Amino acid sequence: MITTFLPIPRTLMGPGPSDVHPRILTAMAKPTIGHLDPEFIRLMDEIKVMLQGVFQTQNALTIPLSAPGSAGMEASFVNLIEPGDKVIILQNGVFGGRMAENVRRFGGDLVLLETAWGRAIDPEQLRSALQAHPDTKIVAFVHAETSTGVRSDAKSLCELAHAAGCLTIVDCVTSLVGCEVDVDGWGADVVYSGTQKCLSCAPGLSPFTMSERAASLTQTRKTPVPSWFLDMNLVMGYWGAGSTRAYHHTAPVNALYGLHEALLMATEEGLSAAWARHARNHEALKAGLEAMGLRFFVPESERLAQLNLVEVPAGVDEALIRRALLGSYNLEIGAGLGPLAGKVWRIGLMGYASRPENVLLCVSALEAVLAQSNAPIHRGQAIDAVQSVYASA
Amino acid sequence: MITTFLPIPRTLMGPGPSDVHPRILTAMAKPTIGHLDPEFIRLMDEIKVMLQGVFQTQNALTIPLSAPGSAGMEASFVNLIEPGDKVIILQNGVFGGRMAENVRRFGGDLVLLETAWGRAIDPEQLRSALQAHPDTKIVAFVHAETSTGVRSDAKSLCELAHAAGCLTIVDCVTSLVGCEVDVDGWGADVVYSGTQKCLSCAPGLSPFTMSERAASLTQTRKTPVPSWFLDMNLVMGYWGAGSTRAYHHTAPVNALYGLHEALLMATEEGLSAAWARHARNHEALKAGLEAMGLRFFVPESERLAQLNLVEVPAGVDEALIRRALLGSYNLEIGAGLGPLAGKVWRIGLMGYASRPENVLLCVSALEAVLAQSNAPIHRGQAIDAVQSVYASA
Numbered sequence: 001m002i003t004t005f006l007p008i009p010r011t012l013m014g015p016g017p018s019d020v021h022p023r024i025l026t027a028m029a030k031p032t033i034g035h036l037d038p039e040f041i042r043l044m045d046e047i048k049v050m051l052q053g054v055f056q057t058q059n060a061l062t063i064p065l066s067a068p069g070s071a072g073m074e075a076s077f078v079n080l081i082e083p084g085d086k087v088i089i090l091q092n093g094v095f096g097g098r099m100a101e102n103v104r105r106f107g108g109d110l111v112l113l114e115t116a117w118g119r120a121i122d123p124e125q126l127r128s129a130l131q132a133h134p135d136t137k138i139v140a141f142v143h144a145e146t147s148t149g150v151r152s153d154a155k156s157l158c159e160l161a162h163a164a165g166c167l168t169i170v171d172c173v174t175s176l177v178g179c180e181v182d183v184d185g186w187g188a189d190v191v192y193s194g195t196q197k198c199l200s201c202a203p204g205l206s207p208f209t210m211s212e213r214a215a216s217l218t219q220t221r222k223t224p225v226p227s228w229f230l231d232m233n234l235v236m237g238y239w240g241a242g243s244t245r246a247y248h249h250t251a252p253v254n255a256l257y258g259l260h261e262a263l264l265m266a267t268e269e270g271l272s273a274a275w276a277r278h279a280r281n282h283e284a285l286k287a288g289l290e291a292m293g294l295r296f297f298v299p300e301s302e303r304l305a306q307l308n309l310v311e312v313p314a315g316v317d318e319a320l321i322r323r324a325l326l327g328s329y330n331l332e333i334g335a336g337l338g339p340l341a342g343k344v345w346r347i348g349l350m351g352y353a354s355r356p357e358n359v360l361l362c363v364s365a366l367e368a369v370l371a372q373s374n375a376p377i378h379r380g381q382a383i384d385a386v387q388s389v390y391a392s393a
Numbered sequence: 394m395i396t397t398f399l400p401i402p403r404t405l406m407g408p409g410p411s412d413v414h415p416r417i418l419t420a421m422a423k424p425t426i427g428h429l430d431p432e433f434i435r436l437m438d439e440i441k442v443m444l445q446g447v448f449q450t451q452n453a454l455t456i457p458l459s460a461p462g463s464a465g466m467e468a469s470f471v472n473l474i475e476p477g478d479k480v481i482i483l484q485n486g487v488f489g490g491r492m493a494e495n496v497r498r499f500g501g502d503l504v505l506l507e508t509a510w511g512r513a514i515d516p517e518q519l520r521s522a523l524q525a526h527p528d529t530k531i532v533a534f535v536h537a538e539t540s541t542g543v544r545s546d547a548k549s550l551c552e553l554a555h556a557a558g559c560l561t562i563v564d565c566v567t568s569l570v571g572c573e574v575d576v577d578g579w580g581a582d583v584v585y586s587g588t589q590k591c592l593s594c595a596p597g598l599s600p601f602t603m604s605e606r607a608a609s610l611t612q613t614r615k616t617p618v619p620s621w622f623l624d625m626n627l628v629m630g631y632w633g634a635g636s637t638r639a640y641h642h643t644a645p646v647n648a649l650y651g652l653h654e655a656l657l658m659a660t661e662e663g664l665s666a667a668w669a670r671h672a673r674n675h676e677a678l679k680a681g682l683e684a685m686g687l688r689f690f691v692p693e694s695e696r697l698a699q700l701n702l703v704e705v706p707a708g709v710d711e712a713l714i715r716r717a718l719l720g721s722y723n724l725e726i727g728a729g730l731g732p733l734a735g736k737v738w739r740i741g742l743m744g745y746a747s748r749p750e751n752v753l754l755c756v757s758a759l760e761a762v763l764a765q766s767n768a769p770i771h772r773g774q775a776i777d778a779v780q781s782v783y784a785s786a
Binding site: 002003004005006007008009010012014016017019020023025026027028029030031032033034035036037038039043046049050066067068069070071073074078098101102104105106194196202203204224225226227228229247248249250251252253254255257258260261264267326332337 | 395396397398399400401402403405407409410412413416418419420421422423424425426427428429430432436439442443459460461462463464466467471491494495497498499587589595596597617618619620621622640641642643644645646647648650651653654657660719725730
């Protein structure tokens, strides 16, 4: 007998979705209006302005796509690639691999450069590749790899690509609002993100921005974009200036209410303050976990504050620990992916989930369930370590 | 200065989105949980079962896609078509034209058969086309054309296509729950819908079902599906049986809460009761509008109860009337599309919007604003005409 679904409230500290702020949940429950209503046009216009703010860009083509981050990735490649175009993918985790899969499916000539999982992309690797492949049209990489918790140097990579006359595609799904994303400062051409990470919003939309150069290429390509739903020439007709709006698809109205509120909250907090908050809570989590004797997987200078890869102690069944956290404390943390499965946990401190109470809960709960599993950890020091970070801030 | 968006509550009687039931709005505001949470798996399983119910199918591959109905259309074509495949599109409105555009973009060999807007597709036209094109692989059409308010005979069309060894793709965006959709009875291979019509749910998801025959073709095609996001081989790995679920994308958790509640409400009401409700409210609307002297655009036997095309009286500026309805009564009705722009209104009675109070509001408000515009209508009889339908039911 199926009845109304009543989710058990959880604390979401995995790789996403992360905790959604109550203001945003409330926003999504407001009465639906038509997607041609003048009030809805105002909503769209305000979302565009605030998205330009969090992306730090003046790009006119800055909108949320009506589908999750994976559709943002697909929109990036399907609009820019024509069959035979050479594309360099710099891969250092799952999502770079997915980029490569996009290139293959759209008939691109793929040059795949791999980096060890858990390490940032080395700009020198790109420099050599561009010399070896002077006919490259597009360079693409992930700024903040959700599978490894690593941040790469997007500015240096974009500058190298630009100097070689290439367009750039940058995945900022996990970075947007959690650490600096500077689309215009980097000179990135196409950047996409997701709503369910540091924006504290429900999953389902993909913030997306495209430079004039990339938009112009999309307008003048020789072959039609092999997607109707994600063809930016059509999508922009829908999201463009008021007088010329052409029906494309029915926008997800209530999800956009949520995104509007999330962007408003990010604007109220300010980008620098949000980045500082993510950094401070990361420091507290690190202090607590290291006091227990746990180790971080990624070299310190390459770590994301918002997504922490923590090594599973020898002899510990990591899935058992996650099940205990969820079962006893309604706390969700993430597992490792691919070659890191079984070896690490992924602990997210993203958006509204990046709060001192979450840090303290996570550290305390991990100490409790690891101790119960007889894991080799130091006891009784983690809470003070967390508190000392907040006390000194 | 941007502040929290507070939508003006409207009554949505256009072509969609239609009024969302308060139970569904409330469901969408429940706390987000992780998309790998065991509770979320239960949510997915219940949604699949209830979707099979409203589609009237046993297809194992019956799921909601994480994007609007246009993505459902794209998923249908991108998975089935390989370059060079011959596809017959039976077009009698905007959405058939969009199907043709999908065929072109995926390299299909398009045979486009056009029907006058406002008329149902003639099965004889398909019979002749199948004789002329015996190498056809796919036949596609729209069951309920949202641009014209016409229902075509899906069962006859599917049977003809099947007899010729073709697969069928049927657009049921506006029909699902509003009138009979019988996927297994028709023998349709791929059917998609939207959440924002007769399901009373917010826009953003596309209920989708695929026969075993179509799924098997997708698994054995020679070329990769030219979409990663919509590749059903991957999507099913995510929505499939519990033990083998593979991460694909992050599901739109809160939108799925809404769909779950919408499906539960449809299940509680029962399909036959929902169809009868849509038919009864259509009769009342028709009685009221005809008492005013307004005329329906579509021949009676081909009309959709849930979407009514009403002719604009001579000399009336249709946009002015719609603006007056919205401005004075917060009532949204739809404009005509394409060749019907300026000539008709589209009045939706879909899902939760299909209620006696909406019918009465719409009829009364139209009488008021048309009279104020000195339109040539009969006065003072519409309300009684509406009431007489409900009194006799």
